[in-house]
Amino acid sequence: MSIIIRGGTVVTADMTFAADVYCDEGKIVAIGDNLDVPENAECIDATGQYIIPGGIDPHTHMQLPFMGTVASDDFYTGTAAGLAGGTTTIIDFVIPAPGQSLIEAFHQWQDWASKSAADYSFHVAITWWDDSVYEDMGTLVNEYGVNSFKHFMAYKNAIMADDETLVKSFRRSMDLGAIPTVHAENGELVFQLQQEMLSQGITGPEGHPLSRPPAVEGEAANRAIRIAEVMNVPIYVVHVSCKESLEAITRARNEGQLVYGEVLAGHLLVDDSVYRHPNSEFAAAHVMSPPFRSKDHQAALWKGLQSGNLQTTATDHCCFCADQKAAGKDDFTKIPNGTAGVEDRLAVLWDAGVNTGRLTINEFVAATSTNAAKIFNLYPRKGSVSVGADADLVVWDPKGTRTISAKTHHQNIDFNIFEGRTVTGIPSHTISRGKLVWANGVLNAVRGAGQYVERPPFNPMFDALTKHAEVNAPTAVNSD
Template sequence: MTLIIRGGTVVDATHSYRADVLCVDGRIAQIGPDLAIPEGAQVIDAGDHLVMPGGIDPHTHMELPFMGTVASDDFYSGTAAGLAGGTTSIIDFVIPNPRQSLLDAFHQWRGWAEKAASDYAFHVAVTWWDESVHREMGTLVHEHGVASFKHFMAYKGAIMADDEILVNSFRRAMDLGALPTVHAENGELVFQLQRELLAQGIRGPEGHPLSRPPAVEGEAANRAMRIAEVIGVPLYIVHVSARQALEAIARARGEGQRVFAEVLAGHLLIDDSVYHDSDFTRAAAHVMSPPFRPREHQDALWQGLQAGHIHTTATDHCCFCAPQKAAGRDDFSKIPNGCGGVEDRMSLLWHYGVTTGRLTPGEFVQVTSTNAARIFNLYPRKGAVEVGADADLVVWDPNATRTISARTHHQNVDFNIYEGRTVQGIARHTITRGQWAWCDGDLRAQRGAGRYLPRKPFPPYFEANRKRKEQAGARD
């Protein structure tokens, strides 16, 4: 298929210029002014719009079995919703049960993902440890293109990784050139606080943030970074929500440690007052971990994004409908953790980031696409508007507005945590692998059109980290 985008302003992480973009057989074939239109090509008139790399959401949970139920968005509905909002790739999570083979879980998730409408990659969680896990991590890296491993420091009694698992897995990741990532919350503290609050009779959604105060995130983030520092491995910290965690990240980076951080759109925009809503359904719809924080933390997170201590934006998209959330009506610790947002992240970041002056258009591209591609070794295939890159593009109208609502979104969930917000900046057209998937309100997503994205280990920052550790050892 041949498609040409005419007359737009190309915006990538470093440049902005007027040009046409020609896409042939799923790749960008030519970029330049006044390109000839090939016979039979589909034409998109970009006019006064921007042409940017499609968004990459590095943190989603489609079809996830969790807390006794399964997330309501599967790999088709979730990726299709992403395309409607300008997101053309996701990195989802394979989460083995304790004692389950990592390879068996990986193949299970690959099967579920065959219905995806956009491209996808996987992080694989390490939820337990023995020699077979050590061995299978190598198989996943070398034979299946997995280049990052996830560690939940929360959820005691289920998938929590204790310090022994962290040390063993971080060392193995270092040997393999794979990037470890962590969900930073002190699981033991959360468990104890949940028990105490329930004993005090606090059973509603308001107990959720009380059981996961900012300090439990700050402690876990600092602990994970110090373990990584000793081992010499780079580290990626998902969904940073608390000032205490951000301060620890900034300190470690100031000391030269290679730490990457992610923030969710929700943690930039929503505060903890949502848990005090008198309507259980509305309050429970916001239950996710880490929880939404007091407003002071939102200000700190925006500053961290502007300062470069936070590198990527994500959604942790993991939807549960009201009947599923109702499992915790009498016990907040049983409310399935998760919220949506894969369809809305790009517009939210443009509206609250670019139109307010917090981010430039180029910085917007960095934090919604390019940085994720670079950190997780997908660049320049993804996250770039350049010849040879995959034709994953969004034609962006920076002035148009839309009002977010569960009545009109494409996510398979009955609630939207951004309900009623009117945002400026929308995807007019979304192209995935050169195919027109979203056309000004017309969703053309194709079931199964997405492809798995194998990734190579040893990205450049890994080599830099090895050299830094060797130099430190030589000084000692």
């Protein structure tokens, strides 16, 4: 069945204009006024609302085996929740165990993701190094459509990548036309500080942020950026949480280096007071890495997003329920790291960004969809409202309201970091691959309807530099 959206205002990263949008067979096939469409086309009245590209969350961890347990949202429940919030594509992470074949791990994640209700793609983590990893990276890029590789600079004695691995993997990424991404925290410093906290008798969740101060993130971000400079490869820094990391990114960008930064909705809106809450279960529910920071870091992150030094927004969606978090009740280093947010990202960013004047509606679209599509080579198939693009669309009601709560959300977790926040600006309809999957509060997600999306390499890399530069082009607003 085809869909016609009538009476709305199309908003892209660089344009705003009134038009109808017609979708058929999973694609956008026409955009214009008073479109002539088949009588049996399903009609959505978007009067007074915006038509925007479906959200792209470039950082999720569905069904992740981690710290002795498995994330409670699997690829079906997590992507279904995303659809309810207007996110139609996720980029998740394949994380091989040290010594495990990258290809073997990739197939394992593909199997888990086969039940996804929305489209998905993968970054692949480099958790160890030998000649087989070098070869597997080539196979992943050339045969499986992977164009980004993740490097954890934290989690010593587990999945941490040392400097030798970074150098070799960054060089291989450059040769393949792939972009390296980094979780920037100095793993050795974190490990030592964790031992210090425990030796001082600090065993509760308050020890988590104390063992991961901003300086350990800033050092790692700067180190990774400088390694990328020497290797002459673009780099993407995930979940930037503090001024120190932002300053490292800004400095490098001002010097002409191709560096991209991602900020989480949670880091923009939740501050570190949660770790001092008298209820230890509440505090533990907020344990993630990097941790939530003080309000002055939040203010800096907003400025980074406004200035364009941070280009994308994500969630690091990785759910663990109270009984899972309880594994660390006597030792904060054993609390599974992760929080939710894939359902709430667009609404909280609209409410805290657009409604406050921090972001224009075009900048909101860029930060929640288009920039990620450009950086990871999905554009214009994703992240755009254009003829030929995938029919992943959201009809956005700027006056609609919702009070966020774990009792009513669709995420498979018993806690919500935005609990009790009433947001103005919500999706009234979500369309995924031309199918209406969310309509006025009713979710119709279909298990297995999502498809794996290959992302071509940037070959030669200099072709990619032009694409990446477009991310930073000035926003033009057409209010006709």
